[in-house]
Amino acid sequence: MGTKGERTRSEIIEAAKGLFYRRGFGQTSFSDIVEQTGIRRGNINHYFRTKQDILKAVVDQRASEYRAILSDWDTRHRTPKQRLHRFVQMVAAYRHELTRYGCPIGTLCGELGKESWDSQNAARILFDVFCDWLTTQFEQLGEPTQARARALHLLGRAEGITVMAHVYGDPALVATEVSALEKWINGL
Amino acid sequence: MGTKGERTRSEIIEAAKGLFYRRGFGQTSFSDIVEQTGIRRGNINHYFRTKQDILKAVVDQRASEYRAILSDWDTRHRTPKQRLHRFVQMVAAYRHELTRYGCPIGTLCGELGKESWDSQNAARILFDVFCDWLTTQFEQLGEPTQARARALHLLGRAEGITVMAHVYGDPALVATEVSALEKWINGL
Numbered sequence: 001m002g003t004k005g006e007r008t009r010s011e012i013i014e015a016a017k018g019l020f021y022r023r024g025f026g027q028t029s030f031s032d033i034v035e036q037t038g039i040r041r042g043n044i045n046h047y048f049r050t051k052q053d054i055l056k057a058v059v060d061q062r063a064s065e066y067r068a069i070l071s072d073w074d075t076r077h078r079t080p081k082q083r084l085h086r087f088v089q090m091v092a093a094y095r096h097e098l099t100r101y102g103c104p105i106g107t108l109c110g111e112l113g114k115e116s117w118d119s120q121n122a123a124r125i126l127f128d129v130f131c132d133w134l135t136t137q138f139e140q141l142g143e144p145t146q147a148r149a150r151a152l153h154l155l156g157r158a159e160g161i162t163v164m165a166h167v168y169g170d171p172a173l174v175a176t177e178v179s180a181l182e183k184w185i186n187g188l
Numbered sequence: 189m190g191t192k193g194e195r196t197r198s199e200i201i202e203a204a205k206g207l208f209y210r211r212g213f214g215q216t217s218f219s220d221i222v223e224q225t226g227i228r229r230g231n232i233n234h235y236f237r238t239k240q241d242i243l244k245a246v247v248d249q250r251a252s253e254y255r256a257i258l259s260d261w262d263t264r265h266r267t268p269k270q271r272l273h274r275f276v277q278m279v280a281a282y283r284h285e286l287t288r289y290g291c292p293i294g295t296l297c298g299e300l301g302k303e304s305w306d307s308q309n310a311a312r313i314l315f316d317v318f319c320d321w322l323t324t325q326f327e328q329l330g331e332p333t334q335a336r337a338r339a340l341h342l343l344g345r346a347e348g349i350t351v352m353a354h355v356y357g358d359p360a361l362v363a364t365e366v367s368a369l370e371k372w373i374n375g376l
Contacts, residue, residue, distance in 0.1 A: 160346070
């Protein structure tokens, strides 16, 4: 696949990524992707036969982005506590987007976990990326047997308050919960 | 509307309620409701012109059920603390269903909050029912200025751990978080 082909493929993935997030996976059609990119349906199908194929590429793309961010934090922040703080600060920084559309991972997994799709497995890896990384931080902080439970607790609290902020259209809810989480991290 | 009409209407609402929860709102079609109830499309349209009309009736139905449950708890449990415990015990009791399909309120609001529907308002009332009731309990417990923030915190934690249980197919996550919430309630 030449350079132009790679660019076209990336353009399709980028458009689908945004549409799946803003509109939902089920409510995004090939026509929406055609409209947004200006790439003809036949050309899109040259790269992706089905919407599930596009989903897989979008999830891979998100997973790569997240891994790059976490790897950058590993380099920049020396202690596990600093890294945990960086994670909750990221949640706070995205609060306006989260309030508008919900969590990109949580809403996608919620939708794909219904029996109409039953393909939540396809997106679970995005939670794994954060859960594994958070588990490593909590392990390094001590009490390794508690590490995964703490990672899931932290992810759950970030997810949950994102749901409430999305429902009530109130980004301040995220900021309040992030403060509580920072205290919790400091106390560990 | 006679008795038979009322029964037909209820049957449609009940079927749609289950389908919206298990399959999602967007992925439920009139055909699915026809198939499940055996009621002809024309007859369904006699009661509900659009799927949005059915959604409104489903939300009203859920809101009535929830209000009846909360009113029952108000009668059965004397103190606000007992009532708060009753709420988290309900979450624990539903953990298997929550793990399979996610939270019926959270996943519906998540879906409707996307720009493809932008009709989250229609379902927000379901969170309001619980949020208002929880706020009342926290007010009675003291520190009324903190009451609504605590209600949203509690709802957020219940929602968040439900997302994680749904994603990882693990009802034990709900049970663990419920224990933590019970400690938190006891400490207030």
